[in-house]
Amino acid sequence: MSAARTGRAAWLLQIALFAALAAGAWWLAGTAAEEMRARGIRSGFDFFAQPAGFWISEGVFEFDPAESYLKAFAAGLANTLRVALPAIAAALLLGTLVGIGRLARNPLLRGLCTAYVETLRNIPLLLQLFTWYYLLTAMLPPAAEAIELLPHVFLGSGGLALPWVADGGLSLPQRGGFAITGGAHLSPEYLALFIGLTGYTAAYIAESVRGGLQSVSAGQRQAAAALGLTPRQTLRLVTLPQALPMLVPPLANQSLNLLKNSSLAVAIGYPELVSIANTTLNQTGRAVECIAVVLAVYLLLCAVGIAIAHALESRLRHWERA
Amino acid sequence: MKRLPPPAPIGLLPWLRSRLFDGPASSLATVLILLAAAWLLPGALRWAVSGAVWSADAEACRQAAGACWGMVAEKYRPILFGRYPYEAQWRPLCATALLLAAIVFSLLAPALTRRKPGLRLWPWLGAAWVLAPAGFLLLMGGGAFGLAAVPTELWGGLPLTLLLATAGIATAFPLALLVALGRSGPLPAVRALCAVYVETVRSIPLVPALFLASFLIPLLVPPRLSADVLLRVQVAITLFAAAYLAEAIRGALASVPDGQRQAAAALGLGWWGTQRHILLPQALRAAAPSIANSFVNLFKDTSLVVVVGLYELTGSLELALSGDPQWRSYHLEGYLFIGALYWLGCYALSRASRHLEPRGR
Numbered sequence: 198m199s200a201a202r203t204g205r206a207a208w209l210l211q212i213a214l215f216a217a218l219a220a221g222a223w224w225l226a227g228t229a230a231e232e233m234r235a236r237g238i239r240s241g242f243d244f245f246a247q248p249a250g251f252w253i254s255e256g257v258f259e260f261d262p263a264e265s266y267l268k269a270f271a272a273g274l275a276n277t278l279r280v281a282l283p284a285i286a287a288a289l290l291l292g293t294l295v296g297i298g299r300l301a302r303n304p305l306l307r308g309l310c311t312a313y314v315e316t317l318r319n320i321p322l323l324l325q326l327f328t329w330y331y332l333l334t335a336m337l338p339p340a341a342e343a344i345e346l347l348p349h350v351f352l353g354s355g356g357l358a359l360p361w362v363a364d365g366g367l368s369l370p371q372r373g374g375f376a377i378t379g380g381a382h383l384s385p386e387y388l389a390l391f392i393g394l395t396g397y398t399a400a401y402i403a404e405s406v407r408g409g410l411q412s413v414s415a416g417q418r419q420a421a422a423a424l425g426l427t428p429r430q431t432l433r434l435v436t437l438p439q440a441l442p443m444l445v446p447p448l449a450n451q452s453l454n455l456l457k458n459s460s461l462a463v464a465i466g467y468p469e470l471v472s473i474a475n476t477t478l479n480q481t482g483r484a485v486e487c488i489a490v491v492l493a494v495y496l497l498l499c500a501v502g503i504a505i506a507h508a509l510e511s512r513l514r515h516w517e518r519a
Numbered sequence: 520m521k522r523l524p525p526p527a528p529i530g531l532l533p534w535l536r537s538r539l540f541d542g543p544a545s546s547l548a549t550v551l552i553l554l555a556a557a558w559l560l561p562g563a564l565r566w567a568v569s570g571a572v573w574s575a576d577a578e579a580c581r582q583a584a585g586a587c588w589g590m591v592a593e594k595y596r597p598i599l600f601g602r603y604p605y606e607a608q609w610r611p612l613c614a615t616a617l618l619l620a621a622i623v624f625s626l627l628a629p630a631l632t633r634r635k636p637g638l639r640l641w642p643w644l645g646a647a648w649v650l651a652p653a654g655f656l657l658l659m660g661g662g663a664f665g666l667a668a669v670p671t672e673l674w675g676g677l678p679l680t681l682l683l684a685t686a687g688i689a690t691a692f693p694l695a696l697l698v699a700l701g702r703s704g705p706l707p708a709v710r711a712l713c714a715v716y717v718e719t720v721r722s723i724p725l726v727p728a729l730f731l732a733s734f735l736i737p738l739l740v741p742p743r744l745s746a747d748v749l750l751r752v753q754v755a756i757t758l759f760a761a762a763y764l765a766e767a768i769r770g771a772l773a774s775v776p777d778g779q780r781q782a783a784a785a786l787g788l789g790w791w792g793t794q795r796h797i798l799l800p801q802a803l804r805a806a807a808p809s810i811a812n813s814f815v816n817l818f819k820d821t822s823l824v825v826v827v828g829l830y831e832l833t834g835s836l837e838l839a840l841s842g843d844p845q846w847r848s849y850h851l852e853g854y855l856f857i858g859a860l861y862w863l864g865c866y867a868l869s870r871a872s873r874h875l876e877p878r879g880r
Contacts, residue, residue, distance in 0.1 A: 211708035218712075225739050232738040304538055306548045319815070319865035320858045321822040324833055328854045335850065429544070457724035463826055471726055484734035491727045499722035 229485075244481045245270075251476055253468045255384050266477055273473030274494060280387060280469065281459045284394040285452045291395060292402025292451075297432065299407045310403065317400040323461055325397055330389035330465045340376045349380065357383040386467035390459065398455040405447040409440040442513040449506030453499055470494060577845045590840075590849040591856050597839035598853065601675015601830040607667065611678045614658035618681050621651035626871035648689075655682065671749040675830035675838075677860070679749075683756060683821040683831065688814055690757045695764030700794055702765065703772050713765070720762035725823055728755050733827040752824050760817040767813055771806035772798055811872030815865045822861075832857050 233240060249269040253260040257275040260268065298310035317325070334354050338344065343353030349369045351358045358370035361381030370380035383391075413436050421431040460471040471491055478487040540546040570585025573592070580587035591598070600611045624647055628640050659678060662668035674682070702713035720728075732755035733748060775798050783793040803810070825834035836853045840846055 207706055211706050214712075215708060229735065229738040301545070301548075302538060302541060303545045303548055305552045306545075309552060315866075316862070319819075319862045319869075321819040321833070321861055323822045323825070324854060324858055324861065327833070327837075328851070328858070331850045331854065335848070428542075453722075457722075460724040460726040461823070463726055471724070471730075474727070475730065478730075478734075484730070488727050488731045488734070492723050492731075495723045495727075496719065 238482055240483065240486065242483075242486055244483055244486075249477070250480070253473070255382075255387065255468065266481075269473050269477065270470065270490060273468060273470040276467070276473075277456070277459055277469040280390050280394070280462070280467065281456045284391050284398070284459070285455050287391075287395040288398040288402055288455060289448065289452070292399035293406050295399060295403035296406025296410065299403060300410060302428075314400045314403050317397055318404070322393060322397045322458055323464055326389055326393040326461055326465055329393045330385060333385040333389050341372070343372060343377060345372075351377050353377070354385065355382075356385045357388055359383075384467070386462070386465050389465055390462050390467050394455050394458060397458070398451055401451050401454070402448060405444060405451060406440075409444040409447070410436055412443060413439045442510055445506055445510040445513060449502060449509075453502045456498060456502070457495065580849065586852050587846075587849045588852060590846050590852050594839045594843075594846060594853070597676075598832070598836050598857065599676045601679065601835035601838065602673045603675060604667075604669065604673065607661075607669065610658045610661070610666065610669075611674075611676070614655045615678045615681060617651050617654045617658070618678070618685060621647045622681075622685065623867075626867060629871065652685075671747050674749065676835040677832055679824075679829065679831040680818075680821050683753060683824065684814075684818045686753055687756045687760055687817050687821070690753075691760040691764055691817070694757065694761040695768055696799075698761060698765035699768035699772060702769050705790065717762045717765050717769075720759055721766065725755070725759050725820055726826055728759055729823060729827050731755070748827065748829060752827060752829060756817065756820065756824075760813060760820070763816065764810060764813045767806050767809035768802060770809070771802035774805060775801050807872055811869055814872075815868050818864055818868065819861065832860065 230240070245267040246265050248263050249260075249266045250262050251269070252262055253269065253272050253276075255276070256272050257279050258272065260272045295310045295313055298306050299314065301307050301310070333356075337352065337354040340351075340353045340355045343351040343355070343358075346352050349360050351370055351372060355376070358377045358380050360367055360369050362368070363380075368379045368381075370377050370382075410432075417435050417439065418431055421435045426434065459469055462469045463472045463475055466472070474487040474491045478484045481487075539549045566585045568585075570583060572579045572583045572585070572587050572589045575589040575593035577589075577593075580589055596605070596608055599615075600608045603611050625644060628644060632638050632640060655678075657663060658666070659674055659682075660669060660671070698713045698717060701709045702717065704710060729752060732751045736751040736754065779797050779801065780793060783797040788796065821831055822833045824831055825837075830838050836850075836857055840850055840853055
């Protein structure tokens with residue numbers, strides 16, 4: 198009987214909690230709506246169809262100011278993925294190498310990898326982005342004197358120009374008097390964001406990889422050594438395959454962190470989703486709507502990312518058992 | 520057949536060979552690292568040390584080949600204290616010192632109690648954390664004891680960074696504790712609510728959350744409560760950090776063996792008693808590394824408030840340099856300077872947490 202009573206009390210408590218929360222949310226929404234009316238702030242999503250009226254400096258597809266805000270948001274989302282996906286791939290590669298390097302027998306290599314991780318993890322990403330952006334814009338020569346890293350690959354304060362497929366052929370960048378023409382062009386904002394996100398996240402990934410490798414029991418390594426496998430074979434055939442399924446959740450987590458951190462682009466002016474939303478809300482005053490769209494997109498992207506990670510993890514576990 | 524183990528390397532050269540030139544890959548790494556060091560280090564040292572200018576002399580800086588550390592000597596006050604009135608900057612200096620003293624004392628406390636097990640530091644810690652924040656706010660805000668009032672918009676630099684971080688930790692931790700308990704508790708509705716909060720917040724970036732706070736909160740709070748921008752940002756940072764902290768604590772709660780729960784029930788402990796006396800002490804100890812990690816992340820995340828117009832350390836550096844044509848070209852030195860400050864803070868936090876970690880079973 199006492200159990201039934203506490204059960205009923207618990208339900209009453211929970212219903213009261215929900216009622217209080219709903220009332221609070223209702224009151225907050227009402228206050229906000231009233232306040233917005235009083236200040237003459239209009240609300241609604243109708244502005245999405247209106248012409249945006251601003252240029253987007255770079256992107257996956259061309260954007261014209263006469264096109265709608267909705268299209269501008271789409272261009273922003275495309276730009277988010279344009280920097281986040283390559284950066285995730287690069288960070289996974291670099292982080293795995295550094296993580297393996299932290300367990301190397303060679304003290305020089307180990308020290309270098311440790312210094313890398315301890316330095317980059319302990320400095321805010323925003324500061325790293327500012328530093329990369331400053332190095333790429335203020336410390337590099339202008340386009341006319343751009344450094345030719347490789348034949349037809351130019352790096353200057355205007356960004357990086359590299360050969361790219363265009364009109365069925367290969368378009369090669371050429372150095373002109375004021376600018377570099379031809380090929381593909383990556384802006385310094387993009388480069389700073391790409392390098393900053395990759396370097397910062399790789400430090401975290403390295404720590405996850407190191408932890409994952411160390412969690413494979415020492416007996417496995419000793420058994421591999423007893424079978425006469427070299428350290429490299431041990432890593433490739435014994436340690437990594439066992440560590441991989443365990444590594445999927447933390448690495449997926451870090452990849453999603455990188456995706457979320459790409460929103461820091463707003464501080465250096467790369468036109469990704471949050472920057473576009475910021476410009477839009479400054480122009481239209483529809484702050485709540487713009488931010489709601491951004492949050493919804495990130496929620497969706499993270500849900501997709503988590504689903505992919507789950508699928509990958511179960512696939513790897515099957516593969517391990519097979 | 521009996522085989523002897525290979526001889527252990529004795530002496531410096533064989534040891535070096537066994538470590539640095541152990542197979543082709545290792546040798547290649549050693550050679551590459553040494554070559555890169557020989558190529559980069561002399562230039563870096565020339566820039567940072569021998570060719571650098573250390574005095575606040577703009578003319579000397581223009582002619583020097585190396586770094587201009589004189590910029591830091593000239594600009595350290597606007598960098599460290601932002602837009603705070605210049606002649607009153609002894610106040611943020613004292614406030615920062617006060618808060619730092621309390622922080623350092625707290626970070627050292629675990630090590631001290633470990634060394635002298637009989638030491639009772641709790642009363643002292645409590646007193647420090649009542650007095651230091653009160654003194655900090657009084658010194659920064661003024662308006663009493665003959666100190667002129669300084670509005671929060673003018674607070675900036677290092678004291679602002681420390682304030683956002685310590686207030687964030689102090690408010691996020693209790694909230695996270697409640698959310699973690701709610702999420703692992705017996706009430707399904709509360710569990711769902713806490714889960715939705717944690718998973719939602721962990722799926723969104725902090726930057727739009729800061730935007731949201733700075734636009735939405737003024738609409739919700741009556742103007743007479745005048746939620747100034749500092750308070751809004753603090754709310755966003757707290758809610759954000761609490762979700763990550765709650766997840767760390769929940770993971771640790773779930774990792775406590777089930778026998779502990781059953782034993783507590785057998786002893787007649789209720790749900791709260793079990794959490795308070797049995798589960799939380801074990802879980803918090805196990806979660807210490809990830810809690811420290813969350814604190815470090817919160818400390819670094821305070822740099823993001825610059826996007827909503829608050830000038831903490833990163834923002835005040837931009838403010839100090841961008842408007843001054845004489846020193847504008849020495850941003851790199853400034854970034855290295857505040858980078859070193861952040862690094863020290865994060866490193867101290869993560870070092871101190873190692874004393875809390877469980878050691879060997």
